[in-house]
Amino acid sequence: MLTTTLFVAAVGLLPIFASADVLNLSHLSWTLKNENGSIVIPAKVPSQAHLDLLDAGIITEPLLGINDFTQRWIVNDNWTYTADLTPLSSNLTNDTTALLVFYGIDTIANITVAGHPVDWVNNQFRQYVYDVTNLILAPVNNDTNLTIALESAWYYGLNVTARPDAETSPTGDFEYPGVRQWIRKTQSDFGWDWGPAFVPSGIFKPAYFVTLTPATANVTTPAAHPLLASTGSVFIEESSLEISKAGQTSIVRANQDADWVVNVTLAVRSVMASDAPTLTVEIPELNVTSNLLALSPIPASTNGSTFVTANFTIPNGVPELWFPANLGTPQLYNFTVTLSLDGNDTAASFTTRSGFRTIELIQTPYSQEELDARGITPGDQWHFEVNGKAFYTLGTNIIPFDPFYARMTSAQVRWVLESAVASGQNMLRVWGGGIYQPSDELTGGYDFYSVCDELGIFAWSELIFSDALYPINDFLLESVEPEVRQNIRRVNRHPSNAQWAGGNEIEGIVIGVNQSLSNGTHYLDEYQTLFGEFLHDIVLEEESSVAYTDCSTTSGVLSLDPYEIRYNNKTPGFIYGNSERYNYDPSVAFDYSTYPVSRFVNEFGFHSMPSFYSWEEVLLDPEDFSFNSTVVASRDHHPPSGSLAFPNPNANQGQGQMTVAVELFLPTPHTTDTNQTFAQWCWSTQIFQSLNMVSEIAWYRRGTGLGENNLGALVWQLNDIWQGVSWSSIEYSGRWKVLQYGMTNIFSPVVIYPFYYANNETLEVLVTSDRWETVEGSAQLTWYDWSGTELNSSTVPFSVPTLNNSLVFQATGLDNIVPPGRNASDVFLLLNVTAQVDNRTVTQEQYFTPTTLAEAKLVDPGITVTPGDDLTFILSAQGAVAPFTWLDHPAGTVGFFQDKVTGRPTNGFYLIPGIDRTLQFVLNPALSKVASPDPADFVVRSVWNNTHI
Incomplete structure (x- = not known):
């Protein structure tokens, strides 16, 4: 038997198991070469071609200057990774089975072992496992190599779309045109309006060599991960641990008084057959151990996996519930899963963490009783409930953390997630044009869902389809099905997972195409097939504790069972589904009549510049440090070029929108120091972005007490993928923008906000609470002039019911709003709120300026x-x-x-x-x-x- 030491990427986080039959392929000696062999360099796994070229000194940092343009030659080449398998093959024996395990290959590749073709792969989002025993033992011409030959995704796409039967899409181009909907690859790799288009390739996630023997050694200590659970005869290829209420499904509401059902599914490859395998699950913190749970037979087979499933119940009330951090405690428990074969000694055992919660997306119509009692506008509900309680969803959208996945670290991702929680967020939407975020370092390269579990923040998950009409054919469906099943099973264990959406923004696109094109029904039919049937059915087969929606932004459903998407079947005056809001006319940024009246707003944003500090990381020449310099403008992809034109010919629109916004609402930056002027311009765009987003958040939160009963606001977007113009609140380096602090303030559990209607000069000051109990406190309104002199002050007590508002001030006409004898440009209003929330004192402040700061008569503050x-x-x-x-x-x-x-x-x-x-x-x-x-x-x-x- 081959026994090797497991090497892991983060030794400080995971133990080294001297007895585990697993080898991390990162410890082989890898080389990377291009198609014609003119470049041959040392390489790494996991990695991507750009990163290895960078390490070898062939290229400079891809994010510098205009390297996103000058390094396009890398995309146009084919790249091959090769490693000598001799350290493994020399020790293999006839009773040893060797498995090759890839957790992610990006994207189009031929895999060869010892000269034998193994597979052609074409899906970045899938896990691949191969029995390569016989190939290694019988090499072709003494070939001892493992080879992954990657084809240019761009040229692959061009070849596919050049076929006469290839269907064209009328939408979806950002930079590399016309190909991304044909390739199961991160869609933003081909360009987006907030990032570059590097189209990377490589073995971008960890890969392993696993050996099995017909051994019966007894496991005495559970492994820290299913991958490490092998003791010689069994490899756990996949594992799913799902916790739900008895009787609950993705379309049947949970009975909060019902017992909990813990369902465990394992995908097993075993060299030993078992007619009567069993499973046990232990939760030591609860002193709970299941009975021996009978499984279906496991054959002796390593060419494919065998799925076995068992479940048991835990009485309601025994475990503490998992809540997002802003509403409670994210309680987690250790679950030790033990597999035994035919009553013999333990074959595999591992421990994973999970929690008990119900998270439901409510999409059914409001009852007449609710409409009458609460004054709600007729239509369907669209909000989340955790453990049976409706809550206000506060959060942001996330995009990929880096153009090159392989270099991301858990520390970087944790910082972004900790920043979200610190700002009061309870949900992140994992945008469907990027990547399926990983669960852990060992298989995914970095932690995501496990950190969300720990920190207490929900993750709205999406399948990777975005802003394009996807051609439906057997080739696509056969690739997508295992992709979706694998990722849903993996994510099932995470209490932070809130739902699965079919993709990003496509429902609205197909509705528009159906109305505008003569063959629009063709695209609508394809959409219905993929998102209304195929993906819906897969999700419901694999998942029972969270909902499926066809799209991130949707009109909702006519029925959940059978599943019928509403599309445009709407009654005028009713409210359905959720909404987005993007408006790039700064003159109406604070016009509430332009804001959607919606149950839930899942995307809204305005772009801004990164800080001067971020520009210092990538700008190479002093003359580049200017708001409209060529290099700065080249990093504004709003609106996107839709082609390979460089620099973006449309950048002047995005730059112009930010310019107008600053000039309208702030003193126009201009000083004798060019670097300070540039820094103030960058920062001022962030101020406007924050003012705009805070205004919208306050408006949507106010909607909890109005007819729309709004219960969700997710800002676009949280993180950056590079140093450039974007909608983010956190820069690529991790530096907080003004918006991140603005959200921290407006995401407070109790907020005060001044709503000013310029058309009739009316000011309304409301206090809003997202608590589940009545909140009482006081609001203080104090007028100052710009010299800092207090002019007058008043204190108003308030009482806010559950998820509601309280009006504390209202006046019409500036003469009745500003202090007597004062000009509107001379004064501002400081608003403070103090309340008792969760047995602690909560304070929050806002400001109201009757005119813009561009008009205000400011004085040197010293x-x-x-x-x-x-x-x-x-x-x-x-x-x-x-x-x-x-x-x-x-x-x-x-x-x-x-x-x-x-x-x-x-x-x-x-x-x-x-x-x-x-x-x-x-x-x-x-x-x-x-x-x-x-x-x-x-x-x-x-x-x-x-x-x-």
Whole structure:
């Protein structure tokens, strides 16, 4: 028997099992060569061709300058990874079975072992396992290599679409045109309006060599992962652990009083047959162990997997429930799964973590009783309920974290997720044009879902179809089916998973095409086949604890059983499904009549520039540091070119929208220092983005108490894929934008917000709560002039019912709003709310300016910064009010600022004379290149600095 040491990518996180029959292929000696052999370099696994070329010094960092253009030659070539298998093959014996396990190949590749063809693969999102025993033992011409020959995805797509029977799509081009819907690959690899188009290729996830023998050794210690559970005779290829209520399905509501059902499914390859295998599940924290659970027979077969399933019940009330962190405790338990063959000693045992929760997407019509009692507009519901309780969904959308998946780390992803939780978010939407996010490092390269479980944030999951009409044929369906099944089974164990959507935005596209094209019904029929039937049926077969929706943004359903998509079958005046809002006319950014009246808004955003610090990471020449320089504009893909034209010929539109927004609402940046002017321009676009998004969030949250009964707002978008113009709230380096702090404030459980209707000069101040109990407190409204003089103040008590609002001020006409004798441009209103929530005091503040800050008569604030211990800073305004006072941390550091009084992330506030603020920088040491930043390197700015040094 071959016994090798398991090497793992993150040794500090996972133990090394000296007895495990698993070898990480990263420890073979790999080479990478191009098609004609002119490039032959050392390589890694997991990796991608760009990354290995970078390590070899052939190219510079792909994200520098205009490398997304100059490095297109890499996309146009074919790349081959090769490793000598001699360290493995020399030890194989006749009773040893060798399995080759790939958790991700990107994308079109021929796999060869010892000169034998193994497979041609064409799906980045699938896991592949092969029995290669006989191939290794009988090499062709003494060939001892493992070879993965990757074909250019771009040229593959061109070849496929050149076929006479290839169906064309009337939509879907961002950069590389016309091919992505034919390739099961990250769709944004071909370009999107917030990122580059590198079209990478490689063995981008971990790969392993697993050996099995007909041994009967008894396992005494459970493995930390199913991959590590093999003791010699059994390999667990897949595992699914799903927890739901008895009787619950994806379309049948959970009875919250019912017992819990724990369902375990294993995909097994075994060299030993078993007529009566058994399974046990233990939850030590609950002192719960199942009976011996009988399984169906397991044959002696390693050419394919055998699926075995068992379930058992746990009485209701025994486990504590998992909640998102802003609503409770994300309670997790250890589940030890043990497989035995024919009553013999344990064949495999592993421990995984999961939690008990129900998460349901409610899409049924409101009852007449609800309509009458609550004044709800007729139509269907569209909101989530956790453990039987409707809650307000607050969150963002995520995109791929890097153009090159293989270099992402768990530390980087954890930071983004921790930032989301710190800002009060309870759900992230995993956008359907990117990647199926992984569960753990061992198989996925980095942690995602397991961190969501731990931190307490839901993940709305999507199948990878986005903004295109996908051709329906057997070739596509045969590739997609195992892709979808594998990923759903993998994600099942995660209590953070909230739903599966069929894809991103396609329902609206196909409705439009059906109405506008003469053959539109053809595309509608194909959509119905793929998303209304094929994918729907697969999800419901594999999943019973979360819902399926055909699309991220949808009109909802006519029926769940049978599944009937509503499309345009709507009654005027009724509200259905969910909504998006993108409006790039800054003049109506705060016009509430342009906001959707919706049950749930799952996408809304406005783009902004990254900070000066991020531009320093990628701009190479001093003249590039200008708002409309060629290189800066080349990183604005809004709207996208729709072709390979470079730089983006449409960038002037996106740049122009940001320019107009800043000029309308803020002092136009212009100083004698060109770098400061550029920095202030970048920052000012972020201020407008934050103001706009905070306004929308407040409006949608207000809708909980109105006819739409809005119960969800997901901002587009959370993270960046590179240093460029995007809709993100966190930059590529992990630096928080103004929006991230703005969301932290407006995502507070109790918020106060001034709604101003410019058309009739009406101001309404509301307090909104997302709590499940009545919240009481007080609101304070204080007027100041820009010199910092307090003009008047009032305090109003309030009581807000469950998920509702309370009006605390209303007036019409500026003369009745601003203090007597004052001009609107001379004053602003500070709004504070204090409430008791979850046995603690919660505070939150907002500001109202009767005119824009571009018109406000600002005065030099004379900001001083006094450093203290542990990276604390006391900020004082010595001269006047400083709108959007902002403290920047130095280059090379990652972290956020928190208010020392409230303990909440805080930045970008109005600094008022006599009201000092103390901030502490919370450093992330794992990601920061500077371990002990110098307080002198921290920079303070406000909108005053838009026009003053």
